[in-house]
Amino acid sequence: MGAFFLGLMFLSLVIWLGLLTLRGQFWRSDQKLEVEEIQLKSLPKICAVVPARNEADVIPMSLRSLLLQDYPGDFHIFLVDDQSTDGTAAFAEGVAHAVDKAQQLHIVSGESLPLGWSGKLWAMEQGICKAKTLAPDYFFLTDADIEHDVSNLTRLVAKALQEDLDLASVMVKLRCESFWEKFLIPAFVFFFQKLYPFRWVNNPKNKTAAAAGGCILIRASALEQIGGIQVIRQTLIDDCTLAQVVKGTGNNSKFKNSPSSPPTPSRKIWLGLSSSTRSLRQYQSLQTIWDMVARTAYTQLNYSPWLLLGTVVAMTLIYLIPPVGTIIGALMSNWGIALIGLAAWLLMSLAYFPTIRFYKLSPLLAFSLPAIAFLYTLMTIDSALRHWQGRGGAWKGRVYPG
Template sequence: MGVIVLGLTLLSLAIWLGLLCFWGQFWRTDQQLEVETLYKTSLQSLPVVCAVVPARNEAELIPTSLRSLLLLDYPGSFNVFLVDDRSTDRTANFAEGVAHAVGKPQQLHIISGESLPAGWSGKLWAVEQGIKSASKFAPDYFLLTDADIEHDPGNLRRLVAKAVQEDLDLVSVMVRLRCESFWEKLLIPAFVFFFQKLYPFRWVNNPNNPTAAAAGGSILIAREALERIGGIQVIRQALIDDCALAQAVKKNGGQGDKETRGINKIPSQGRIWLGLSSLTHSLRPYDSLATIWDMVARTAYTQLNYSPLLLLGTLVGMPLIYLVSPVCVILGIVWGNWAIALTGLLGWLLMTFAYYPTIRFYKCSPWFALSLPAIAFLYTLMTLDSALRHWQGRGGAWKGRVYPSSDNL
């Protein structure tokens, strides 16, 4: 028995050594928009930008989020298209009031959403309507953002500078998620950590690596790139729409010619960039275990492509990677087997080392870094629950709509 346990402990340790050394340095938090553009926010040309904001029953958050959008310090032409997705809480009225309060009613365009057609997710149908309306301004870029995001005043300026100066088709930031309650401090940094492990940002940002991802709260995409992939309709059934959009853009890169581009011509190279933001943040509260659980369970099985085999791999792999080491520390001490205890401790310290930068980024107590095994156990249960919801026809529930699978949208 001791030999088997020691073997599992060594395997878990080897996995962490491999992750730390060969998995795109996913654990680092150095890919940050504010750091990347610290000295590069001046622009010789000012591309036309239109923001598209899908909003469904967001009256509570829209006064803050929309105000931040309308007060962005971008010096070029900028308009906001808010698509009221059949809200019942007077979201549109609140939005109109905000625009008048900040003295920019002409900059806000409110669109009454049409009924949801078959084959579309609600959010993407709203985005499609917003893009169609915004196209009359012939924008060079679309800023796709959510109604629960409070933008730092310089966010758009930094996004545009990053895109223009580095010839990028898509620039996205994982905004800073709310991290105030105990459950948020325990589970939200881990959500970002696991996302970075799935999509190492350095791999995403490498044009020679096929890995592609984006964060839906703040995406700047070139109009030409969007047209090149066939528009939003090509991902109309995607529940994880941000990553689907990034994959389409990166996969379908064009051959731009820098010398023939005009001032407002956007390069079409299929190059994307994803990073963190320390200033733009989400207003959405997840102040209980139940709300975070529902947030993860809504799309976790979708992330596994509804595959029972991938689910089984997750249910086996997560305990092997995250639980074996701390459990073996305890078993090694109880059995007096110091080889098992020390090997398990080394594995636990490695995962703590990997998680600590994310904990520091979110300004949480360093002690939370030691809790990654328990956190991973909870996320494993959430993933299992996501599969159960899918099999029961309750998968993908959001804003009063249920999306069992891409086949049934």
């Protein structure tokens, strides 16, 4: 038994060495929008599309930040009121009049959700159709709960122009104020970066593609060439799927062009972090974060029981075995097991530390990653249970069982 456990410790240590050195340096959190100097080569026309369903509590702040962007070019905002019952549209109009930008805001009354569409994508489709009448060069797809830094759009446009990008996306800074937010939210970003290393996403020669749905700038011609939003109309993880289709690396045939059309060319995309544009969405309790993760975790695994089993085994081996081995080895005075487990635990904490620093939290939180990973594993299992019970993908009063 001792030899078996020692083997597990050693395997976990080797995996962490591999993650730190071979997986695109995902842990460094160094792909950031704000480090780029703003140099606009031209002023393309931009149309923002904002799907909003019962967002009256956040729309005053988020829409105000959009209306007050310092982008010097032609910029219009299409807010799609997705059958809200809380007066979202009225609040939006009030904000636009308050900052004297009413001519810049276009309210689109959302129609009933048709079969085969997710709610957010249907709202985006309606907004894009209306925005097309202005013939924009780029669409700015953003959520209704994002408070944008005043230069966020200008920086994104400059990034897209400088690097000739078809899609540029920013993972905004998530709210991190309550106990559960501080404990669990940074790890959400860490796991996302591990799954989709940003350096790989930003490398045109690498097939990895991802985006953050809260803040996406996409070239209008690229969106048209892939067939529009309708090609991903049923997806729940719509941001990453859109990035895969745009980059031309999607491996699912239903997201590719028809057999009669030419193959999708590889396009350049970019994904980074933002320290100044932030999410207003609050997660005051463990339950709210749990529901957020459980909504799409099993979708990420393609609804596969085998991938679920593999994920549970991998999470146990990578995150739980090192601290357990450290404690058991110390109690049994087996210092070989204890030291190898401790070494893996330290490497794990070292990898997590840049994310903790990005969120300006206590460095001691870096050592709590095993406990955090355990909770995320339970959330993933619960996501599968919800799917099997027909409750998967619940959001804003709608259920998308997959």
